[in-house]
Amino acid sequence: MVIFPIVIVVSAVLYIYYKVAILKNNDELTQKYFNGKARVCLGTFLLFFGVNQYIFYKTQLALFICFIIALVGALQLYRGFMEAKHYRSEWRRLNPNE
Template identity: 65%
Template sequence: MIIFPILIVLSLVLYVYYKVAILKTKDGLTQAYFNAKSRICLGSFILLFGINQYIFYGTRISLFIGIIFIFLGGIQVVRGFKETKHYRSEYRRLNPAD
């Protein structure tokens, strides 16, 4: 299964991209939005890593660790989507011309 390592690396690269983008911007709302996007990428990294670990090893201990990673990654992804939606609507409310 080559798809999981590719998605893991892609999510890790996007996480680093959004964290660097936070440092480049001065606006607090944009920083919070980029932080929410990076949270989604981090959550997908953890989630995909947990799935890949169970598929690759297939043991009982990797199942338990994978379930923990999937749970924690899922929480991060859901929270990131909620924050992204909130900050996107706040940006539209404060900047109606854009």
Template identity: 60%
Template structure:
């Protein structure tokens, strides 16, 4: 399964990208939006890392760790998606042309 390591690496790279973009931005709304996007990337990283660990090792302990990581990653992913949706609507509302 080559796809999981690719997704893991891409998500951690995007996480770092958004964290750097937060530091470059001065507007609080943009910073919150980028923070929500970075939360999605972090959740994706944790979720797929947990799945990859179980597939790679296939032991009872790795199943427990994989399930824990999948739950934590899913929570981060879900919250990030909700925040992105909220901040996107808020940005559009404030910047109507």
């Protein structure tokens, strides 16, 4: 199960990347678009982290805690996807060169 740690690390790095990109930019639309992308990365991180921890421990308490973490991650993933989808077309229209 080497794929879970790889996805966890990549999603954490991308989350930090998008949060720093938000701080560097002054355009509100770009900030909201990058925030949606950051939420997708955070949701992916939490979802895979919860699944990975359950696979590692395999106890009933771990199942309960990891289910909550994975549920929060899935909700962040969904909200971030919908947020990024909402702002994507307008951002692409205003920034055609990126």
